[in-house]
Amino acid sequence: MKRSRISIKEVSDWILQGIKEKAFLPGDQLDSIRHLADKIGSSPLTVSRAVSQLSEEGFVITRPGKGIYVADPEGKNLLNSGFVGLLIHDDAVGKLRGSSLFLSTLPSVQYKLFQHNTQAVMLKINTPNSESKDFIQPSAVANRKFAGVIAFEITDLSYLMQLHNKIPNLIALDIDVSNLGIPCVAFDHQMASVDLVRKLHEMGKKNIHFIGGPFPAPRKKPRYFYDSCAKDRYDGWRLAMNFFNLEINDQSAHIVKYRSADYFEKEMKTLLESNTPLDAVITENANAVNKVLKEHGRDDIAIGSWSSLDALPPEEEHEEVENEVFMAGLDFVQLGEEGSNLMLKILEQPDYPATRKLLGHKILKYKPEMIFPSN
Amino acid sequence: MKRSRISIKEVSDWILQGIKEKAFLPGDQLDSIRHLADKIGSSPLTVSRAVSQLSEEGFVITRPGKGIYVADPEGKNLLNSGFVGLLIHDDAVGKLRGSSLFLSTLPSVQYKLFQHNTQAVMLKINTPNSESKDFIQPSAVANRKFAGVIAFEITDLSYLMQLHNKIPNLIALDIDVSNLGIPCVAFDHQMASVDLVRKLHEMGKKNIHFIGGPFPAPRKKPRYFYDSCAKDRYDGWRLAMNFFNLEINDQSAHIVKYRSADYFEKEMKTLLESNTPLDAVITENANAVNKVLKEHGRDDIAIGSWSSLDALPPEEEHEEVENEVFMAGLDFVQLGEEGSNLMLKILEQPDYPATRKLLGHKILKYKPEMIFPSN
Numbered sequence: 068m069k070r071s072r073i074s075i076k077e078v079s080d081w082i083l084q085g086i087k088e089k090a091f092l093p094g095d096q097l098d099s100i101r102h103l104a105d106k107i108g109s110s111p112l113t114v115s116r117a118v119s120q121l122s123e124e125g126f127v128i129t130r131p132g133k134g135i136y137v138a139d140p141e142g143k144n145l146l147n148s149g150f151v152g153l154l155i156h157d158d159a160v161g162k163l164r165g166s167s168l169f170l171s172t173l174p175s176v177q178y179k180l181f182q183h184n185t186q187a188v189m190l191k192i193n194t195p196n197s198e199s200k201d202f203i204q205p206s207a208v209a210n211r212k213f214a215g216v217i218a219f220e221i222t223d224l225s226y227l228m229q230l231h232n233k234i235p236n237l238i239a240l241d242i243d244v245s246n247l248g249i250p251c252v253a254f255d256h257q258m259a260s261v262d263l264v265r266k267l268h269e270m271g272k273k274n275i276h277f278i279g280g281p282f283p284a285p286r287k288k289p290r291y292f293y294d295s296c297a298k299d300r301y302d303g304w305r306l307a308m309n310f311f312n313l314e315i316n317d318q319s320a321h322i323v324k325y326r327s328a329d330y331f332e333k334e335m336k337t338l339l340e341s342n343t344p345l346d347a348v349i350t351e352n353a354n355a356v357n358k359v360l361k362e363h364g365r366d367d368i369a370i371g372s373w374s375s376l377d378a379l380p381p382e383e384e385h386e387e388v389e390n391e392v393f394m395a396g397l398d399f400v401q402l403g404e405e406g407s408n409l410m411l412k413i414l415e416q417p418d419y420p421a422t423r424k425l426l427g428h429k430i431l432k433y434k435p436e437m438i439f440p441s442n
Numbered sequence: 443m444k445r446s447r448i449s450i451k452e453v454s455d456w457i458l459q460g461i462k463e464k465a466f467l468p469g470d471q472l473d474s475i476r477h478l479a480d481k482i483g484s485s486p487l488t489v490s491r492a493v494s495q496l497s498e499e500g501f502v503i504t505r506p507g508k509g510i511y512v513a514d515p516e517g518k519n520l521l522n523s524g525f526v527g528l529l530i531h532d533d534a535v536g537k538l539r540g541s542s543l544f545l546s547t548l549p550s551v552q553y554k555l556f557q558h559n560t561q562a563v564m565l566k567i568n569t570p571n572s573e574s575k576d577f578i579q580p581s582a583v584a585n586r587k588f589a590g591v592i593a594f595e596i597t598d599l600s601y602l603m604q605l606h607n608k609i610p611n612l613i614a615l616d617i618d619v620s621n622l623g624i625p626c627v628a629f630d631h632q633m634a635s636v637d638l639v640r641k642l643h644e645m646g647k648k649n650i651h652f653i654g655g656p657f658p659a660p661r662k663k664p665r666y667f668y669d670s671c672a673k674d675r676y677d678g679w680r681l682a683m684n685f686f687n688l689e690i691n692d693q694s695a696h697i698v699k700y701r702s703a704d705y706f707e708k709e710m711k712t713l714l715e716s717n718t719p720l721d722a723v724i725t726e727n728a729n730a731v732n733k734v735l736k737e738h739g740r741d742d743i744a745i746g747s748w749s750s751l752d753a754l755p756p757e758e759e760h761e762e763v764e765n766e767v768f769m770a771g772l773d774f775v776q777l778g779e780e781g782s783n784l785m786l787k788i789l790e791q792p793d794y795p796a797t798r799k800l801l802g803h804k805i806l807k808y809k810p811e812m813i814f815p816s817n
Binding site: 224225228232245246247248250257258261262265282283295298302303305306307309310420421422423 | 599600603607620621622623625632633636640657658670673677678680681682684685795796797798
């Protein structure tokens with residue numbers, strides 16, 4: 068049986084309104100979860116989720132065993148000036164919690180800032196796409212009055228631009244948004260594609276296809292799923308192919324609709340079955356491509372791809388490989404450090420010029436199984 | 443003596459309010475300029491300017507000798523469905539009215555659309571930077587209910603993004619904004635830079651500097667003056683230099699702050715006086731760079747640059763040149779045609795995928811004087 072009930076958003080709006088109208092002052096202790104639930108006419112579970120969310124967003128501070136306190140946006144709590152807010156896309160928190168990306172970048176940001184008497188507070192966001200209730204509006208982030216905000220792997224360019232308009236010291240990590248005037252530190256995917264094609268060309272490969280995407284963004288969802296790295300990878304491939312006078316056409320560029328392994332596998336299968344001359348593939352999903360090549364016994368086709376340096380075995384373990392795989396290794400620890408350095412410079416010198424820093428890739432050669440153990 | 447007076451904006455707001463509140467209905471004839479001036483308490487000149495502006499924006503239609511009529515946004519006037527709005531940056535109208543860019547692109551758009559029973563109406567805009575009173579808000583553009591809007595050379599990405607959120611069929615010309623999910627037709631500046639470096643390398647040039655910008659956008663004016671072509675030109679140069687293992691560092695990339703000839707000349711002078719080894723320069727302002735090279739008698743330094751094909755002499759007139767200049771010729775007629783084709787496809791097929799079309803450049807060799815007559 069359906070019945071109308073009070074949502075998490077309604078509860079958090081009720082609490083936020085109280086804060087806004089100074090019904091609850093900074094430092095005030097709020098009622099307990101149970102009391103709040105009675106007052107609002109909601110369930111304790113809903114209130115608990117709303118409070119947890121407000122805590123992540125920095126509006127309240129929960130002290131286990133003690134209670135819920137209203138945070139002081141201007142004052143002396145965790146969120147006062149001098150702190151840097153770290154915006155993390157929910158996907159990164161959820162799917163990548165155990166990944167080298169999450170384990171490498173964030174601690175390196177926090178450690179670097181800590182060394183310079185600056186601390187980073189993490190805020191989880193969901194971009195509007197996810198339709199999550201805990202999407203943090205740019206204005207809410209700005210209201211926290213951070214000394215600066217580091218946005219990590221947030222690919223919603225519209226959201227970033229709104230943040231940029233509201234927050235004086237914003238930098239973006241892992242995405243090149245310099246064309247929006249936003250200072251950033253990102254991997255140089257164009258150069259990596261060029262280098263991968265160069266390596267493949269040195270091996271005598273001529274028919275080098277590209278499988279990646281989505282690029283451009285889907286028309287129906289222009290703001291979402293957009294990964295500017297995909298564009299850079301594609302452009303690097305395109306330019307390098309032109310450089311070597313290698314053939315490039317609509318049939319050699321395979322733009323997959325979403326970043327799902329299924330699409331890459333399907334595209335790779337179709338390509339193999341079409342009997343198009345094919346010597347190598349440049350792709351962001353070597354795992355999926357390699358799987359299909361194995362199934363078809365096509366050890367002659369080389370792969371150029373990207374991977375976190377942490378995922379790669381030490382170079383001395385390198386052995387003769389069947390189908391050549393060149394990995395453009397991404398150093399996420401360096402990403403965190405360079406991002407923190409940029410933030411510190413901006414905090415020290417308010418006139419520090421807007422800048423993008425592009426990080427190089429190590430191009431390495433590995434046997435696919437070393438990087439992607441079969442499971 | 444200063445006295446408070448009614449501004450053009452106040453007059454146009456008064457008229458717009460009347461339209462909005464249905465005091466004036468579509469098709470209604472408004473009072474004459476003089477009567478309106480009396481009614482509002484403003485000067486006839488101010489009213490005339492306000493009306494002229496509202497006419498450009500499509501809110502009213504002025505019929506010389508007959509009067510001023512309220513346009514019908516939903517109805518049968520110039521602005522009804524089936525018409526395409528052409529957004530032109532005020533700079534383009536003002537500074538470039540006589541240029542090949544203005545004379546080539548816009549007629550080719552209009553002619554192409556006209557052939558397909560679609561007409562284009564021009565709207566002049568000023569982006570917020572200009573602080574002009576006749577800046578058209580994206581919502582005002584959307585209210586005109588055009589079948590589609592072609593934005594020509596509008597480099598304010600924030601403005602484009604707002605338009606994109608409000609207008610179903612928007613395409614951008616002369617700027618690659620595919621990373622914002624906006625369909626576009628643009629010149630392939632990356633590839634042109636690659637080709638220019640290639641040509642120069644074939645001549646044995648090794649120390650190839652880049653003078654261009656602004657890139658990234660100035661920190662203080664992140665939304666303005668930003669030219670994504672400058673980024674693409676820089677990236678193409680960077681990738682090609684890497685390709686040939688030519689040295690590239692902070693000293694070989696000269697990012698000038700604004701697109702003014704003065705900055706290019708100053709930067710070029712400083713570079714020459716620094717005695718840095720220099721064989722060639724890739725720049726968007728060959729005119730300024732060439733002027734300085736002439737003054738210093740440096741015929742040995744080559745230039746790679748960009749120019750409209752219309753500005754170039756016929757190829758048969760090509761003669762032996764002193765300092766090699768490779769022009770990446772931009773075909774603005776083709777730009778207009780490709781843009782119109784894309785708009786027509788989108789109008790015919792609502793599900794037409796978001797796309798970017800990059801137009802190639804003709805790489806040609808000319809004596810600078812042929813392209814930039816000294817004045």
